[in-house]
Amino acid sequence: MAEVYEYVPHALLYKRVRDIASGAKGVLMAVVHQNVSDTAIEHWVDLAYIRLPSGRETTTVVTNIEATA
Template sequence: MHEAVPRPFEEVPHALLRKRVRDIASGLEGELMAVVRKDVSDTPVREHWVKLAYVRGTSGREISTALANIEAV
């Protein structure tokens, strides 16, 4: 019997994908490129997942931030 290998992250659909957004934490405005659910657990016994948003600014540089920090512009 094989146990399922946990995935370190998985993509999440989001209504603002490919739309213009602002990261309220940094003030960066850009296009929402992806939303992922990422496992940031410090031990295999206790899972801890977060949702991260990846925003590409006009310079082409991409940042990640908490999904809760994203707002439409």
């Protein structure tokens, strides 16, 4: 299994967003097309990397993010 990923452009990059699933709020730092499988069958998703106010980053599926004020 190849450990390949690719950065994806996104309209909300470096803007404040909220993860709908967890309610976490922060700044969208990157969107990455990434292989998340742990088997021989590859499973690719677009992951959003959100930097929280604490400085830690969390990930969620990019379809789970929305802009906040």
